[in-house]
Amino acid sequence: MTKSSFLLLVLLILLTEAFASEAAEKKKDGGDPPAGLHELTFFFSNDVWGETEPCG
């Protein structure tokens, strides 16, 4: 194995780990759902009545 392909391999491992920990971080808040269950979040609103933001 050449030096450059070794470095490429190391880089790939590091990148894979970085993505894996990012995904784990994303899951951390809710935790894994129990087996067979789908995890879904509803963000809902109603009766906004044409309001946008406070005035001053």
Next chain:
Amino acid sequence: MGGLPKKAQQLVELREKKSGVLALDSGALLFKEERIPPDQGQRLTTTAQGIVSAYNKMSFAAVGIARQDLAAGLPFLLALQQKADFPWLSANLASRTSGKPYFKPHTLLTMAEMNLAVIGLTGNQGANDLLTEKDNAVILSWEEVLPKEISLLKGRADMLILLSSFPAAVNKKIADRHPEIHLILQSGNASGNLPPEMINNTLITQVEQQGKAVGILEIHWNAQTKKWGDPSADNLLLDKRNELDRLGWQIGRYRKNGDPKVVFKNQPDVLTAYEALLTQRQRLDQEIARLLAEQNARNASRAQFSSFSYRFEAMRKELPDNPAVHTIVETTTNEVNRLGKLAAKARAATPLAQSQGVFPENHVGSSACQSCHVPQFKKWLNTRHASAYATLKRKGQQFNTKCLPCHVTGAFGQSEEIVLSLAADLRQVGCETCHGPSKQHAARPQSAKPNRPTKDTCLRCHTADQDDNFIFPEALARLRCGNP
């Protein structure tokens, strides 16, 4: 007030933390009333367009149509639909002649490796003349359309959601008759957030009106059984946690200016109220610890049933704004202000807008009070009430008739024409805002006494979303005029 930029930021942050976030709105998004006052049409439709742009930016998955959304007319909503990236849903707003719905009756989505179906229903309570003859439209009963929609979606969705603007009692009836519907998000007159209530196999929930809060419902769904587990015990824990959050917020308000025992040492009533909150919090902490232990013991056999947890987020002032939606809202309010300015200019030539401006019925202006109540007037000059209009002007919103009533005197319940033509002496939150119209008092000081301000007087403007630091006894002590 809505606080759309805050709502957008909450959604962004939620999506950063969680995968599988679905944003839905069950209706009455655009207007408060079913009819728009003729002089406010342009302002309100401009705002409605801004809201649709904001909802596009937030990637809402679907929005239900309530009767208020038709306030600017069916053609307006049909045209606005073209600008929306999300579907407007109504299975029962249909052509009078063909019976075909004007909008999509339902939408199918895939999320969290599940197929979801969302149906929209428009409430049909209220005046019959909401739709004109020209609209050729009718709001059908739910009994006419819902069974058909459900049967059409049978086998195509792992979860069925209904966005309904029918009254709560009707939604309960729907849930009772159609356990195939798993979630009803309703709109209508709710004075507070309505935590999820289980009817049969359907959860029904709603957030409080005026965009003051958003709801977040997290579920673990079993797509095989499609059954909710018994939520009562878990819900009790959530209710207690929500209660604890509210208490923490209330306690924080008392602490904002330092140790309440020092700050309020001369106000025993305020201090007693603060200490009662502390005791209540201690009791809640203990109860939550007990419920948590019980929940852990229950957690073994829950995989076959679906479960949920929920929370309501109030759009508090200190929450961060989403920059993109903030820009949309700013552009919209600037346009609304520009329209108000044009309207004010056009009215400048009318007899109503004379050079000295308009005094609504029985109002006399703060200058008249000054002649007898010099110290009180001087004290008021140093309050933010005296510069409330200037604040609005600084923000370039002095022609925005939505904002004006809380920044001037005597504007509540008045037409836009009057609000834009108020006399200079009323362009601040003056004496008559707290003490009521005082023309009679100015003429006959001894026999006609002005009002004393009550908490309700202040709460017209100092609402929790506008001013979440407002404590009536504290404000009264600070602003009290003293003996006249």
